[in-house]
Amino acid sequence: MLRALIVDDEYPARMELRYQLSQFPDVEVIGEATNxxxxxxxxxALDYDVIFLDVQMPGMTGIELAKSLKGRPVMPKVVFxxxxxxxxxxxxxxxATDYLLKPIEAERLGETIQRLRExxxxxxxxxxxxxxxxxxxxxxxxxxxxxxxxxxKDDKQIPLPLNEIVYIFSEGYNVYVQTYxxxxxxxxxxxxxxxxxxxxxxxxxxxxxxxxIYQVKEISPYFNGAYILKLKDKEHSEVIVSRSNVKRxxxxxxxx
Numbered sequence: 001m002l003r004a005l006i007v008d009d010e011y012p013a014r015m016e017l018r019y020q021l022s023q024f025p026d027v028e029v030i031g032e033a034t035n036x037x038x039x040x041x042x043x044x045a046l047d048y049d050v051i052f053l054d055v056q057m058p059g060m061t062g063i064e065l066a067k068s069l070k071g072r073p074v075m076p077k078v079v080f081x082x083x084x085x086x087x088x089x090x091x092x093x094x095x096a097t098d099y100l101l102k103p104i105e106a107e108r109l110g111e112t113i114q115r116l117r118e119x120x121x122x123x124x125x126x127x128x129x130x131x132x133x134x135x136x137x138x139x140x141x142x143x144x145x146x147x148x149x150x151x152x153k154d155d156k157q158i159p160l161p162l163n164e165i166v167y168i169f170s171e172g173y174n175v176y177v178q179t180y181x182x183x184x185x186x187x188x189x190x191x192x193x194x195x196x197x198x199x200x201x202x203x204x205x206x207x208x209x210x211x212x213i214y215q216v217k218e219i220s221p222y223f224n225g226a227y228i229l230k231l232k233d234k235e236h237s238e239v240i241v242s243r244s245n246v247k248r249x250x251x252x253x254x255x256x
Contacts, residue, residue: 002116005031007039007062008054008081017052017081020104024113030187031150036060038157045150045159048076050116055082066094077119079112146196151177151184158184162201166233168193168210181234203252205229205241213252
């Protein structure tokens, strides 16, 4: 998958680009920002393959943001998306992978995505010889553990410390994060969070739930070998532990 971040101060522009990118099954938009400051917080929190970056924004421009990313250990590709042609020279000096003019034509966007695919495949090919030479890679090295979780509420980006999370759940196509009194949307999938949150703290109790074990108040038997966890949020939410996950739960809580 190509993991994408959209940075644009105009909401309709972000929604239109998100829709256009949704037509490519191997592109996943996992973040949105309205300005350079928000974008930098997201870039510091997650690794992105590509940033679709508006040029003219309040405060720091897209060109300035892209220049500030130079020298990072993991440098995402930059695709500028703008209504103005006159920034193209500056964009390719960075260098940018592509420069798209609004409104974006579907065929033109397809060319950009193909260019990004080829760049990612080439980078993966360069990395393979290291693995074949016997260099050991730690498990999950391609997906570093999260130290906090970026969430969204009221069109704002919220960096959430892990210890404030009570549980995470999926509902339809969305994934939500519940704290003591607030609920936030996150662009991560539940499976990705299962892999990237500390397994000693977060427990996949059910296919739809991921629970912070330090936020469990009570554990009660349920039907057919399942259990119920009562949690410490304001509503004292109850989350089921499916039979297949009971053994892991008992290990985590040292239950005989």
